[in-house]
Amino acid sequence: MTIKMSKGNLLLTFIIVVALSVTVFAFLSYIGIRLKGSGIRTSEIESFYVADAGVNKAIWYLGTPTGSGGRGVAWRTTSSYEAFGWGGYLLTVRDYATNEVEIISTGEVTGITKTVSQVVTLGGLPAAFDYAVYCNTGTDFTGNVNVRGDTYMNGNTTFGHNCSFTNGYIYHPTGTSLSGSGTWTDGGALNPVPGFPPFDTSSYDTLITTAYGVPTGNQTYNNTTLNLAGSTIYVHGNVTISGNTTINGPGTIVATGTIQQSGNTYSSGSPMFISNGKLTVSGNAYTSGVTYYSSTEIEASGNTRVDVGGMLSRGDVKLSGNLNLSGIVYSGGGTSSISGNPVIRGALVANSFSTFSGNANVVFDESKFPSNMPIGFTASSITVKKGSWRGN
Numbered sequence: 003m004t005i006k007m008s009k010g011n012l013l014l015t016f017i018i019v020v021a022l023s024v025t026v027f028a029f030l031s032y033i034g035i036r037l038k039g040s041g042i043r044t045s046e047i048e049s050f051y052v053a054d055a056g057v058n059k060a061i062w063y064l065g066t067p068t069g070s071g072g073r074g075v076a077w078r079t080t081s082s083y084e085a086f087g088w089g090g091y092l093l094t095v096r097d098y099a100t101n102e103v104e105i106i107s108t109g110e111v112t113g114i115t116k117t118v119s120q121v122v123t124l125g126g127l128p129a130a131f132d133y134a135v136y137c138n139t140g141t142d143f144t145g146n147v148n149v150r151g152d153t154y155m156n157g158n159t160t161f162g163h164n165c166s167f168t169n170g171y172i173y174h175p176t177g178t179s180l181s182g183s184g185t186w187t188d189g190g191a192l193n194p195v196p197g198f199p200p201f202d203t204s205s206y207d208t209l210i211t212t213a214y215g216v217p218t219g220n221q222t223y224n225n226t227t228l229n230l231a232g233s234t235i236y237v238h239g240n241v242t243i244s245g246n247t248t249i250n251g252p253g254t255i256v257a258t259g260t261i262q263q264s265g266n267t268y269s270s271g272s273p274m275f276i277s278n279g280k281l282t283v284s285g286n287a288y289t290s291g292v293t294y295y296s297s298t299e300i301e302a303s304g305n306t307r308v309d310v311g312g313m314l315s316r317g318d319v320k321l322s323g324n325l326n327l328s329g330i331v332y333s334g335g336g337t338s339s340i341s342g343n344p345v346i347r348g349a350l351v352a353n354s355f356s357t358f359s360g361n362a363n364v365v366f367d368e369s370k371f372p373s374n375m376p377i378g379f380t381a382s383s384i385t386v387k388k389g390s391w392r393g394n
Contacts, residue, residue, distance in 0.1 A: 048088065049116035050393060053109030056091030057120045059084065060105040064095070064122065065384045075124055075381045078103075088112070101125060101375055102387065121390035125375055126383030127349075128199035130154070131330060134170065134366035136351045138198040140178060145359035147340075151366025152189070154196060161186055170366070199351065201334050202378045203316055206295050210278045213238055213256045220259075223247045230254070230273055240279070243267050251291070261296075263287050264304075272311060281315075283308060284323075293376060302327065303342070312376035319352065322360075328370040340364075 066072025082093040089111035098104035101124045108117045130136040133154045140157025143165045152170035159174065161167070161182035171189025172180055180188050213236040221237045225245035230253020240259035243249065246266050251273030255261070260279040263269070270290040275281060281296040283289070284304040293311040294300055300315040302308055303323035310329035313319065319333040322342035329348045337356040340346075345363045348370040375381060 045112045045114040046116060048111040049109040049114050050118065051109070052086050052089050052091050052111060053107045053116050053118040053393070055086055056084070056093055056107030056109060057105050057118055059091075060093050060095055060107065061120075061122060061384060061386070064103065064124075075384070100377070101381070117394055119390075119392045121387040123385050123387050124381035124383075125385060126381055127330070127371065127375060128379055128382055129196040130199045130351045131349045131371070132196065133173075133351075134349060134364050136196070136198075136349070137355060138352070139354040140174075141355040141358055143182075143184075143358050146361045147358060147364075148362070149364045151364075154192075155180070156198070198353065199332075199379060201314070201316070201332065202380075203295075203297070205377050206276050206297070209234070209236075209254070209256045209276055210258060210297070212236055213258045213278075221257075223249070230271075241275075241277075249273055263289075291372075293372075299336070302344075309370075311372035311374070314376060314378070321346065321362075328367075330371060330376070 063073040063077055064075050068074050077095060078097065079093060079095050084090055089109060091110070092108045094106040096104055098121050102121055103124060104119060104121050106117065106119045108115055132152070134149050134151030135153045137154070138156050140155050140159040142160045144162040145164065147165045149167045150169040152173065153167060154173045156175060158179045159172070161184040163183035165184035165186070167186040171187050173189040173192050174180060175195060176191045180186070216236045216238045218238045220239040220242070222242045225247060227248045227250070229250045232252050234254040234256060237255070237257045239257065241255060241257045241261045243263040244265040244267065249269040251271030254274040254276060256276045258278045261275050261277040261281045263283045264285040264287060266285070267287045269292050272291040274293045274295070277296045279296070280299045280301065281294055283302045283306050285306065286304065287306045290309045291311055292309070293314070295314045297316050299318040299320070300313055301320040302313070302325050305324045308325065308327045310327065312329065313331045315332065316334045318336040319331055319338040321327065321340050321344045323344065324342070325344040327344065327346045331346065331348070331350045333352040335353050337354045338352045339355060339357040340362045341357055341360045343361045347365045347367045349366060350364055
């Protein structure tokens with residue numbers, strides 16, 4: 003049986019076939035677009051994961067010494083690429099603010115890129131500040147010295163019969179000796195050995211160099227009030243602070259010569275005093291949250307009460323009299339001396355001591371440490387800054 007179709011029927015059939023074809027094509031195109039979009043979306047998600055993995059790897063690099071496979075806290079980079087999974091990440095690690103580092107990681111998967119950033123805070127003082135007293139050589143303790151907390155001596159050490167070391171041990175390297183009477187407990191050798199902390203003075207040196215560029219002249223503050231208000235005062239000469247002078251921070255005073263603070267002076271608000279010469283604090287001076295730095299020597303004596311974010315000397319530190327000091331003390335070179343009746347709460351780190359005598363009292367107290375690590379030391383810990391993660 004043969005079915006004959008008219009031209010009208012053929013036209014109708016053609017229209018139906020075309021309509022069905024268009025519908026099928028549209029459906030297939032829709033499915034393709036959806037599949038493609040799904041693939042792009044998957045790649046976007048994967049790129050985020052890869053970028054975030056890059057941030058975590060950078061944090062590990064910063065927090066791990068080079069000898070253990072990391073890069074150390076001093077590591078910075080602008081274009082460090084590493085493969086990861088189906089793609090890879092490009093890292094930028096740069097200084098963000100004081101003791102803060104920003105990590106920027108761009109992740110890539112199948113040509114799709116996403117960027118994640120995170121700020122981390124560098125903190126934690128070097129291991130030498132884990133001791134009430136840390137000395138890079140041996141020394142002789144005499145008089146009525148009283149130390150509470152662990153002590154580390156990097157050489158032969160003797161103790162007078164009235165010396166007392168309690169609430170901790172005396173640690174020292176193999177091959178060195180402890181001797182004498184008094185009260186102390188041998189802690190033996192440590193592994194790893196806490197090294198003498200390096201101190202990068204370049205930031206302070208830069209300020210001192212700038213001070214050499216201003217006109218020559220000494221500066222005296224006597225019976226006055228100075229509000230630094232975040233500014234830096236450069237003096238190409240010596241600075242004398244005396245009488246009943248009050249100095250309010252934050253801010254910085256930089257001198258190419260000496261800085262002398264005496265009388266009934268008062269300093270607060272975290273000011274910094276930076277001296278290329280000797281820095282002296284004496285009399286009845288009272289300071290709160292102050293940072294002292296000298297390229298040569300720091301001497302504190304009298305009835306001064308010093309609450310420091312850091313007493314930092316590239317050379318000697320001499321503490322005597324009835325000084326009451328809270329914070330950290332660092333002497334990077336030369337020979338330092340402790341005598342008289344000083345009370346030190348925090349930690350004392352010195353290259354060597356010529357004298358450690360009198361009625362000196364040193365108490366290890368981390369609560370007296372500065373909230374921000376002083377500029378120049380290498381951080382020993384890294385923490386993620388809350389609220390600083392960004393992604394796009």
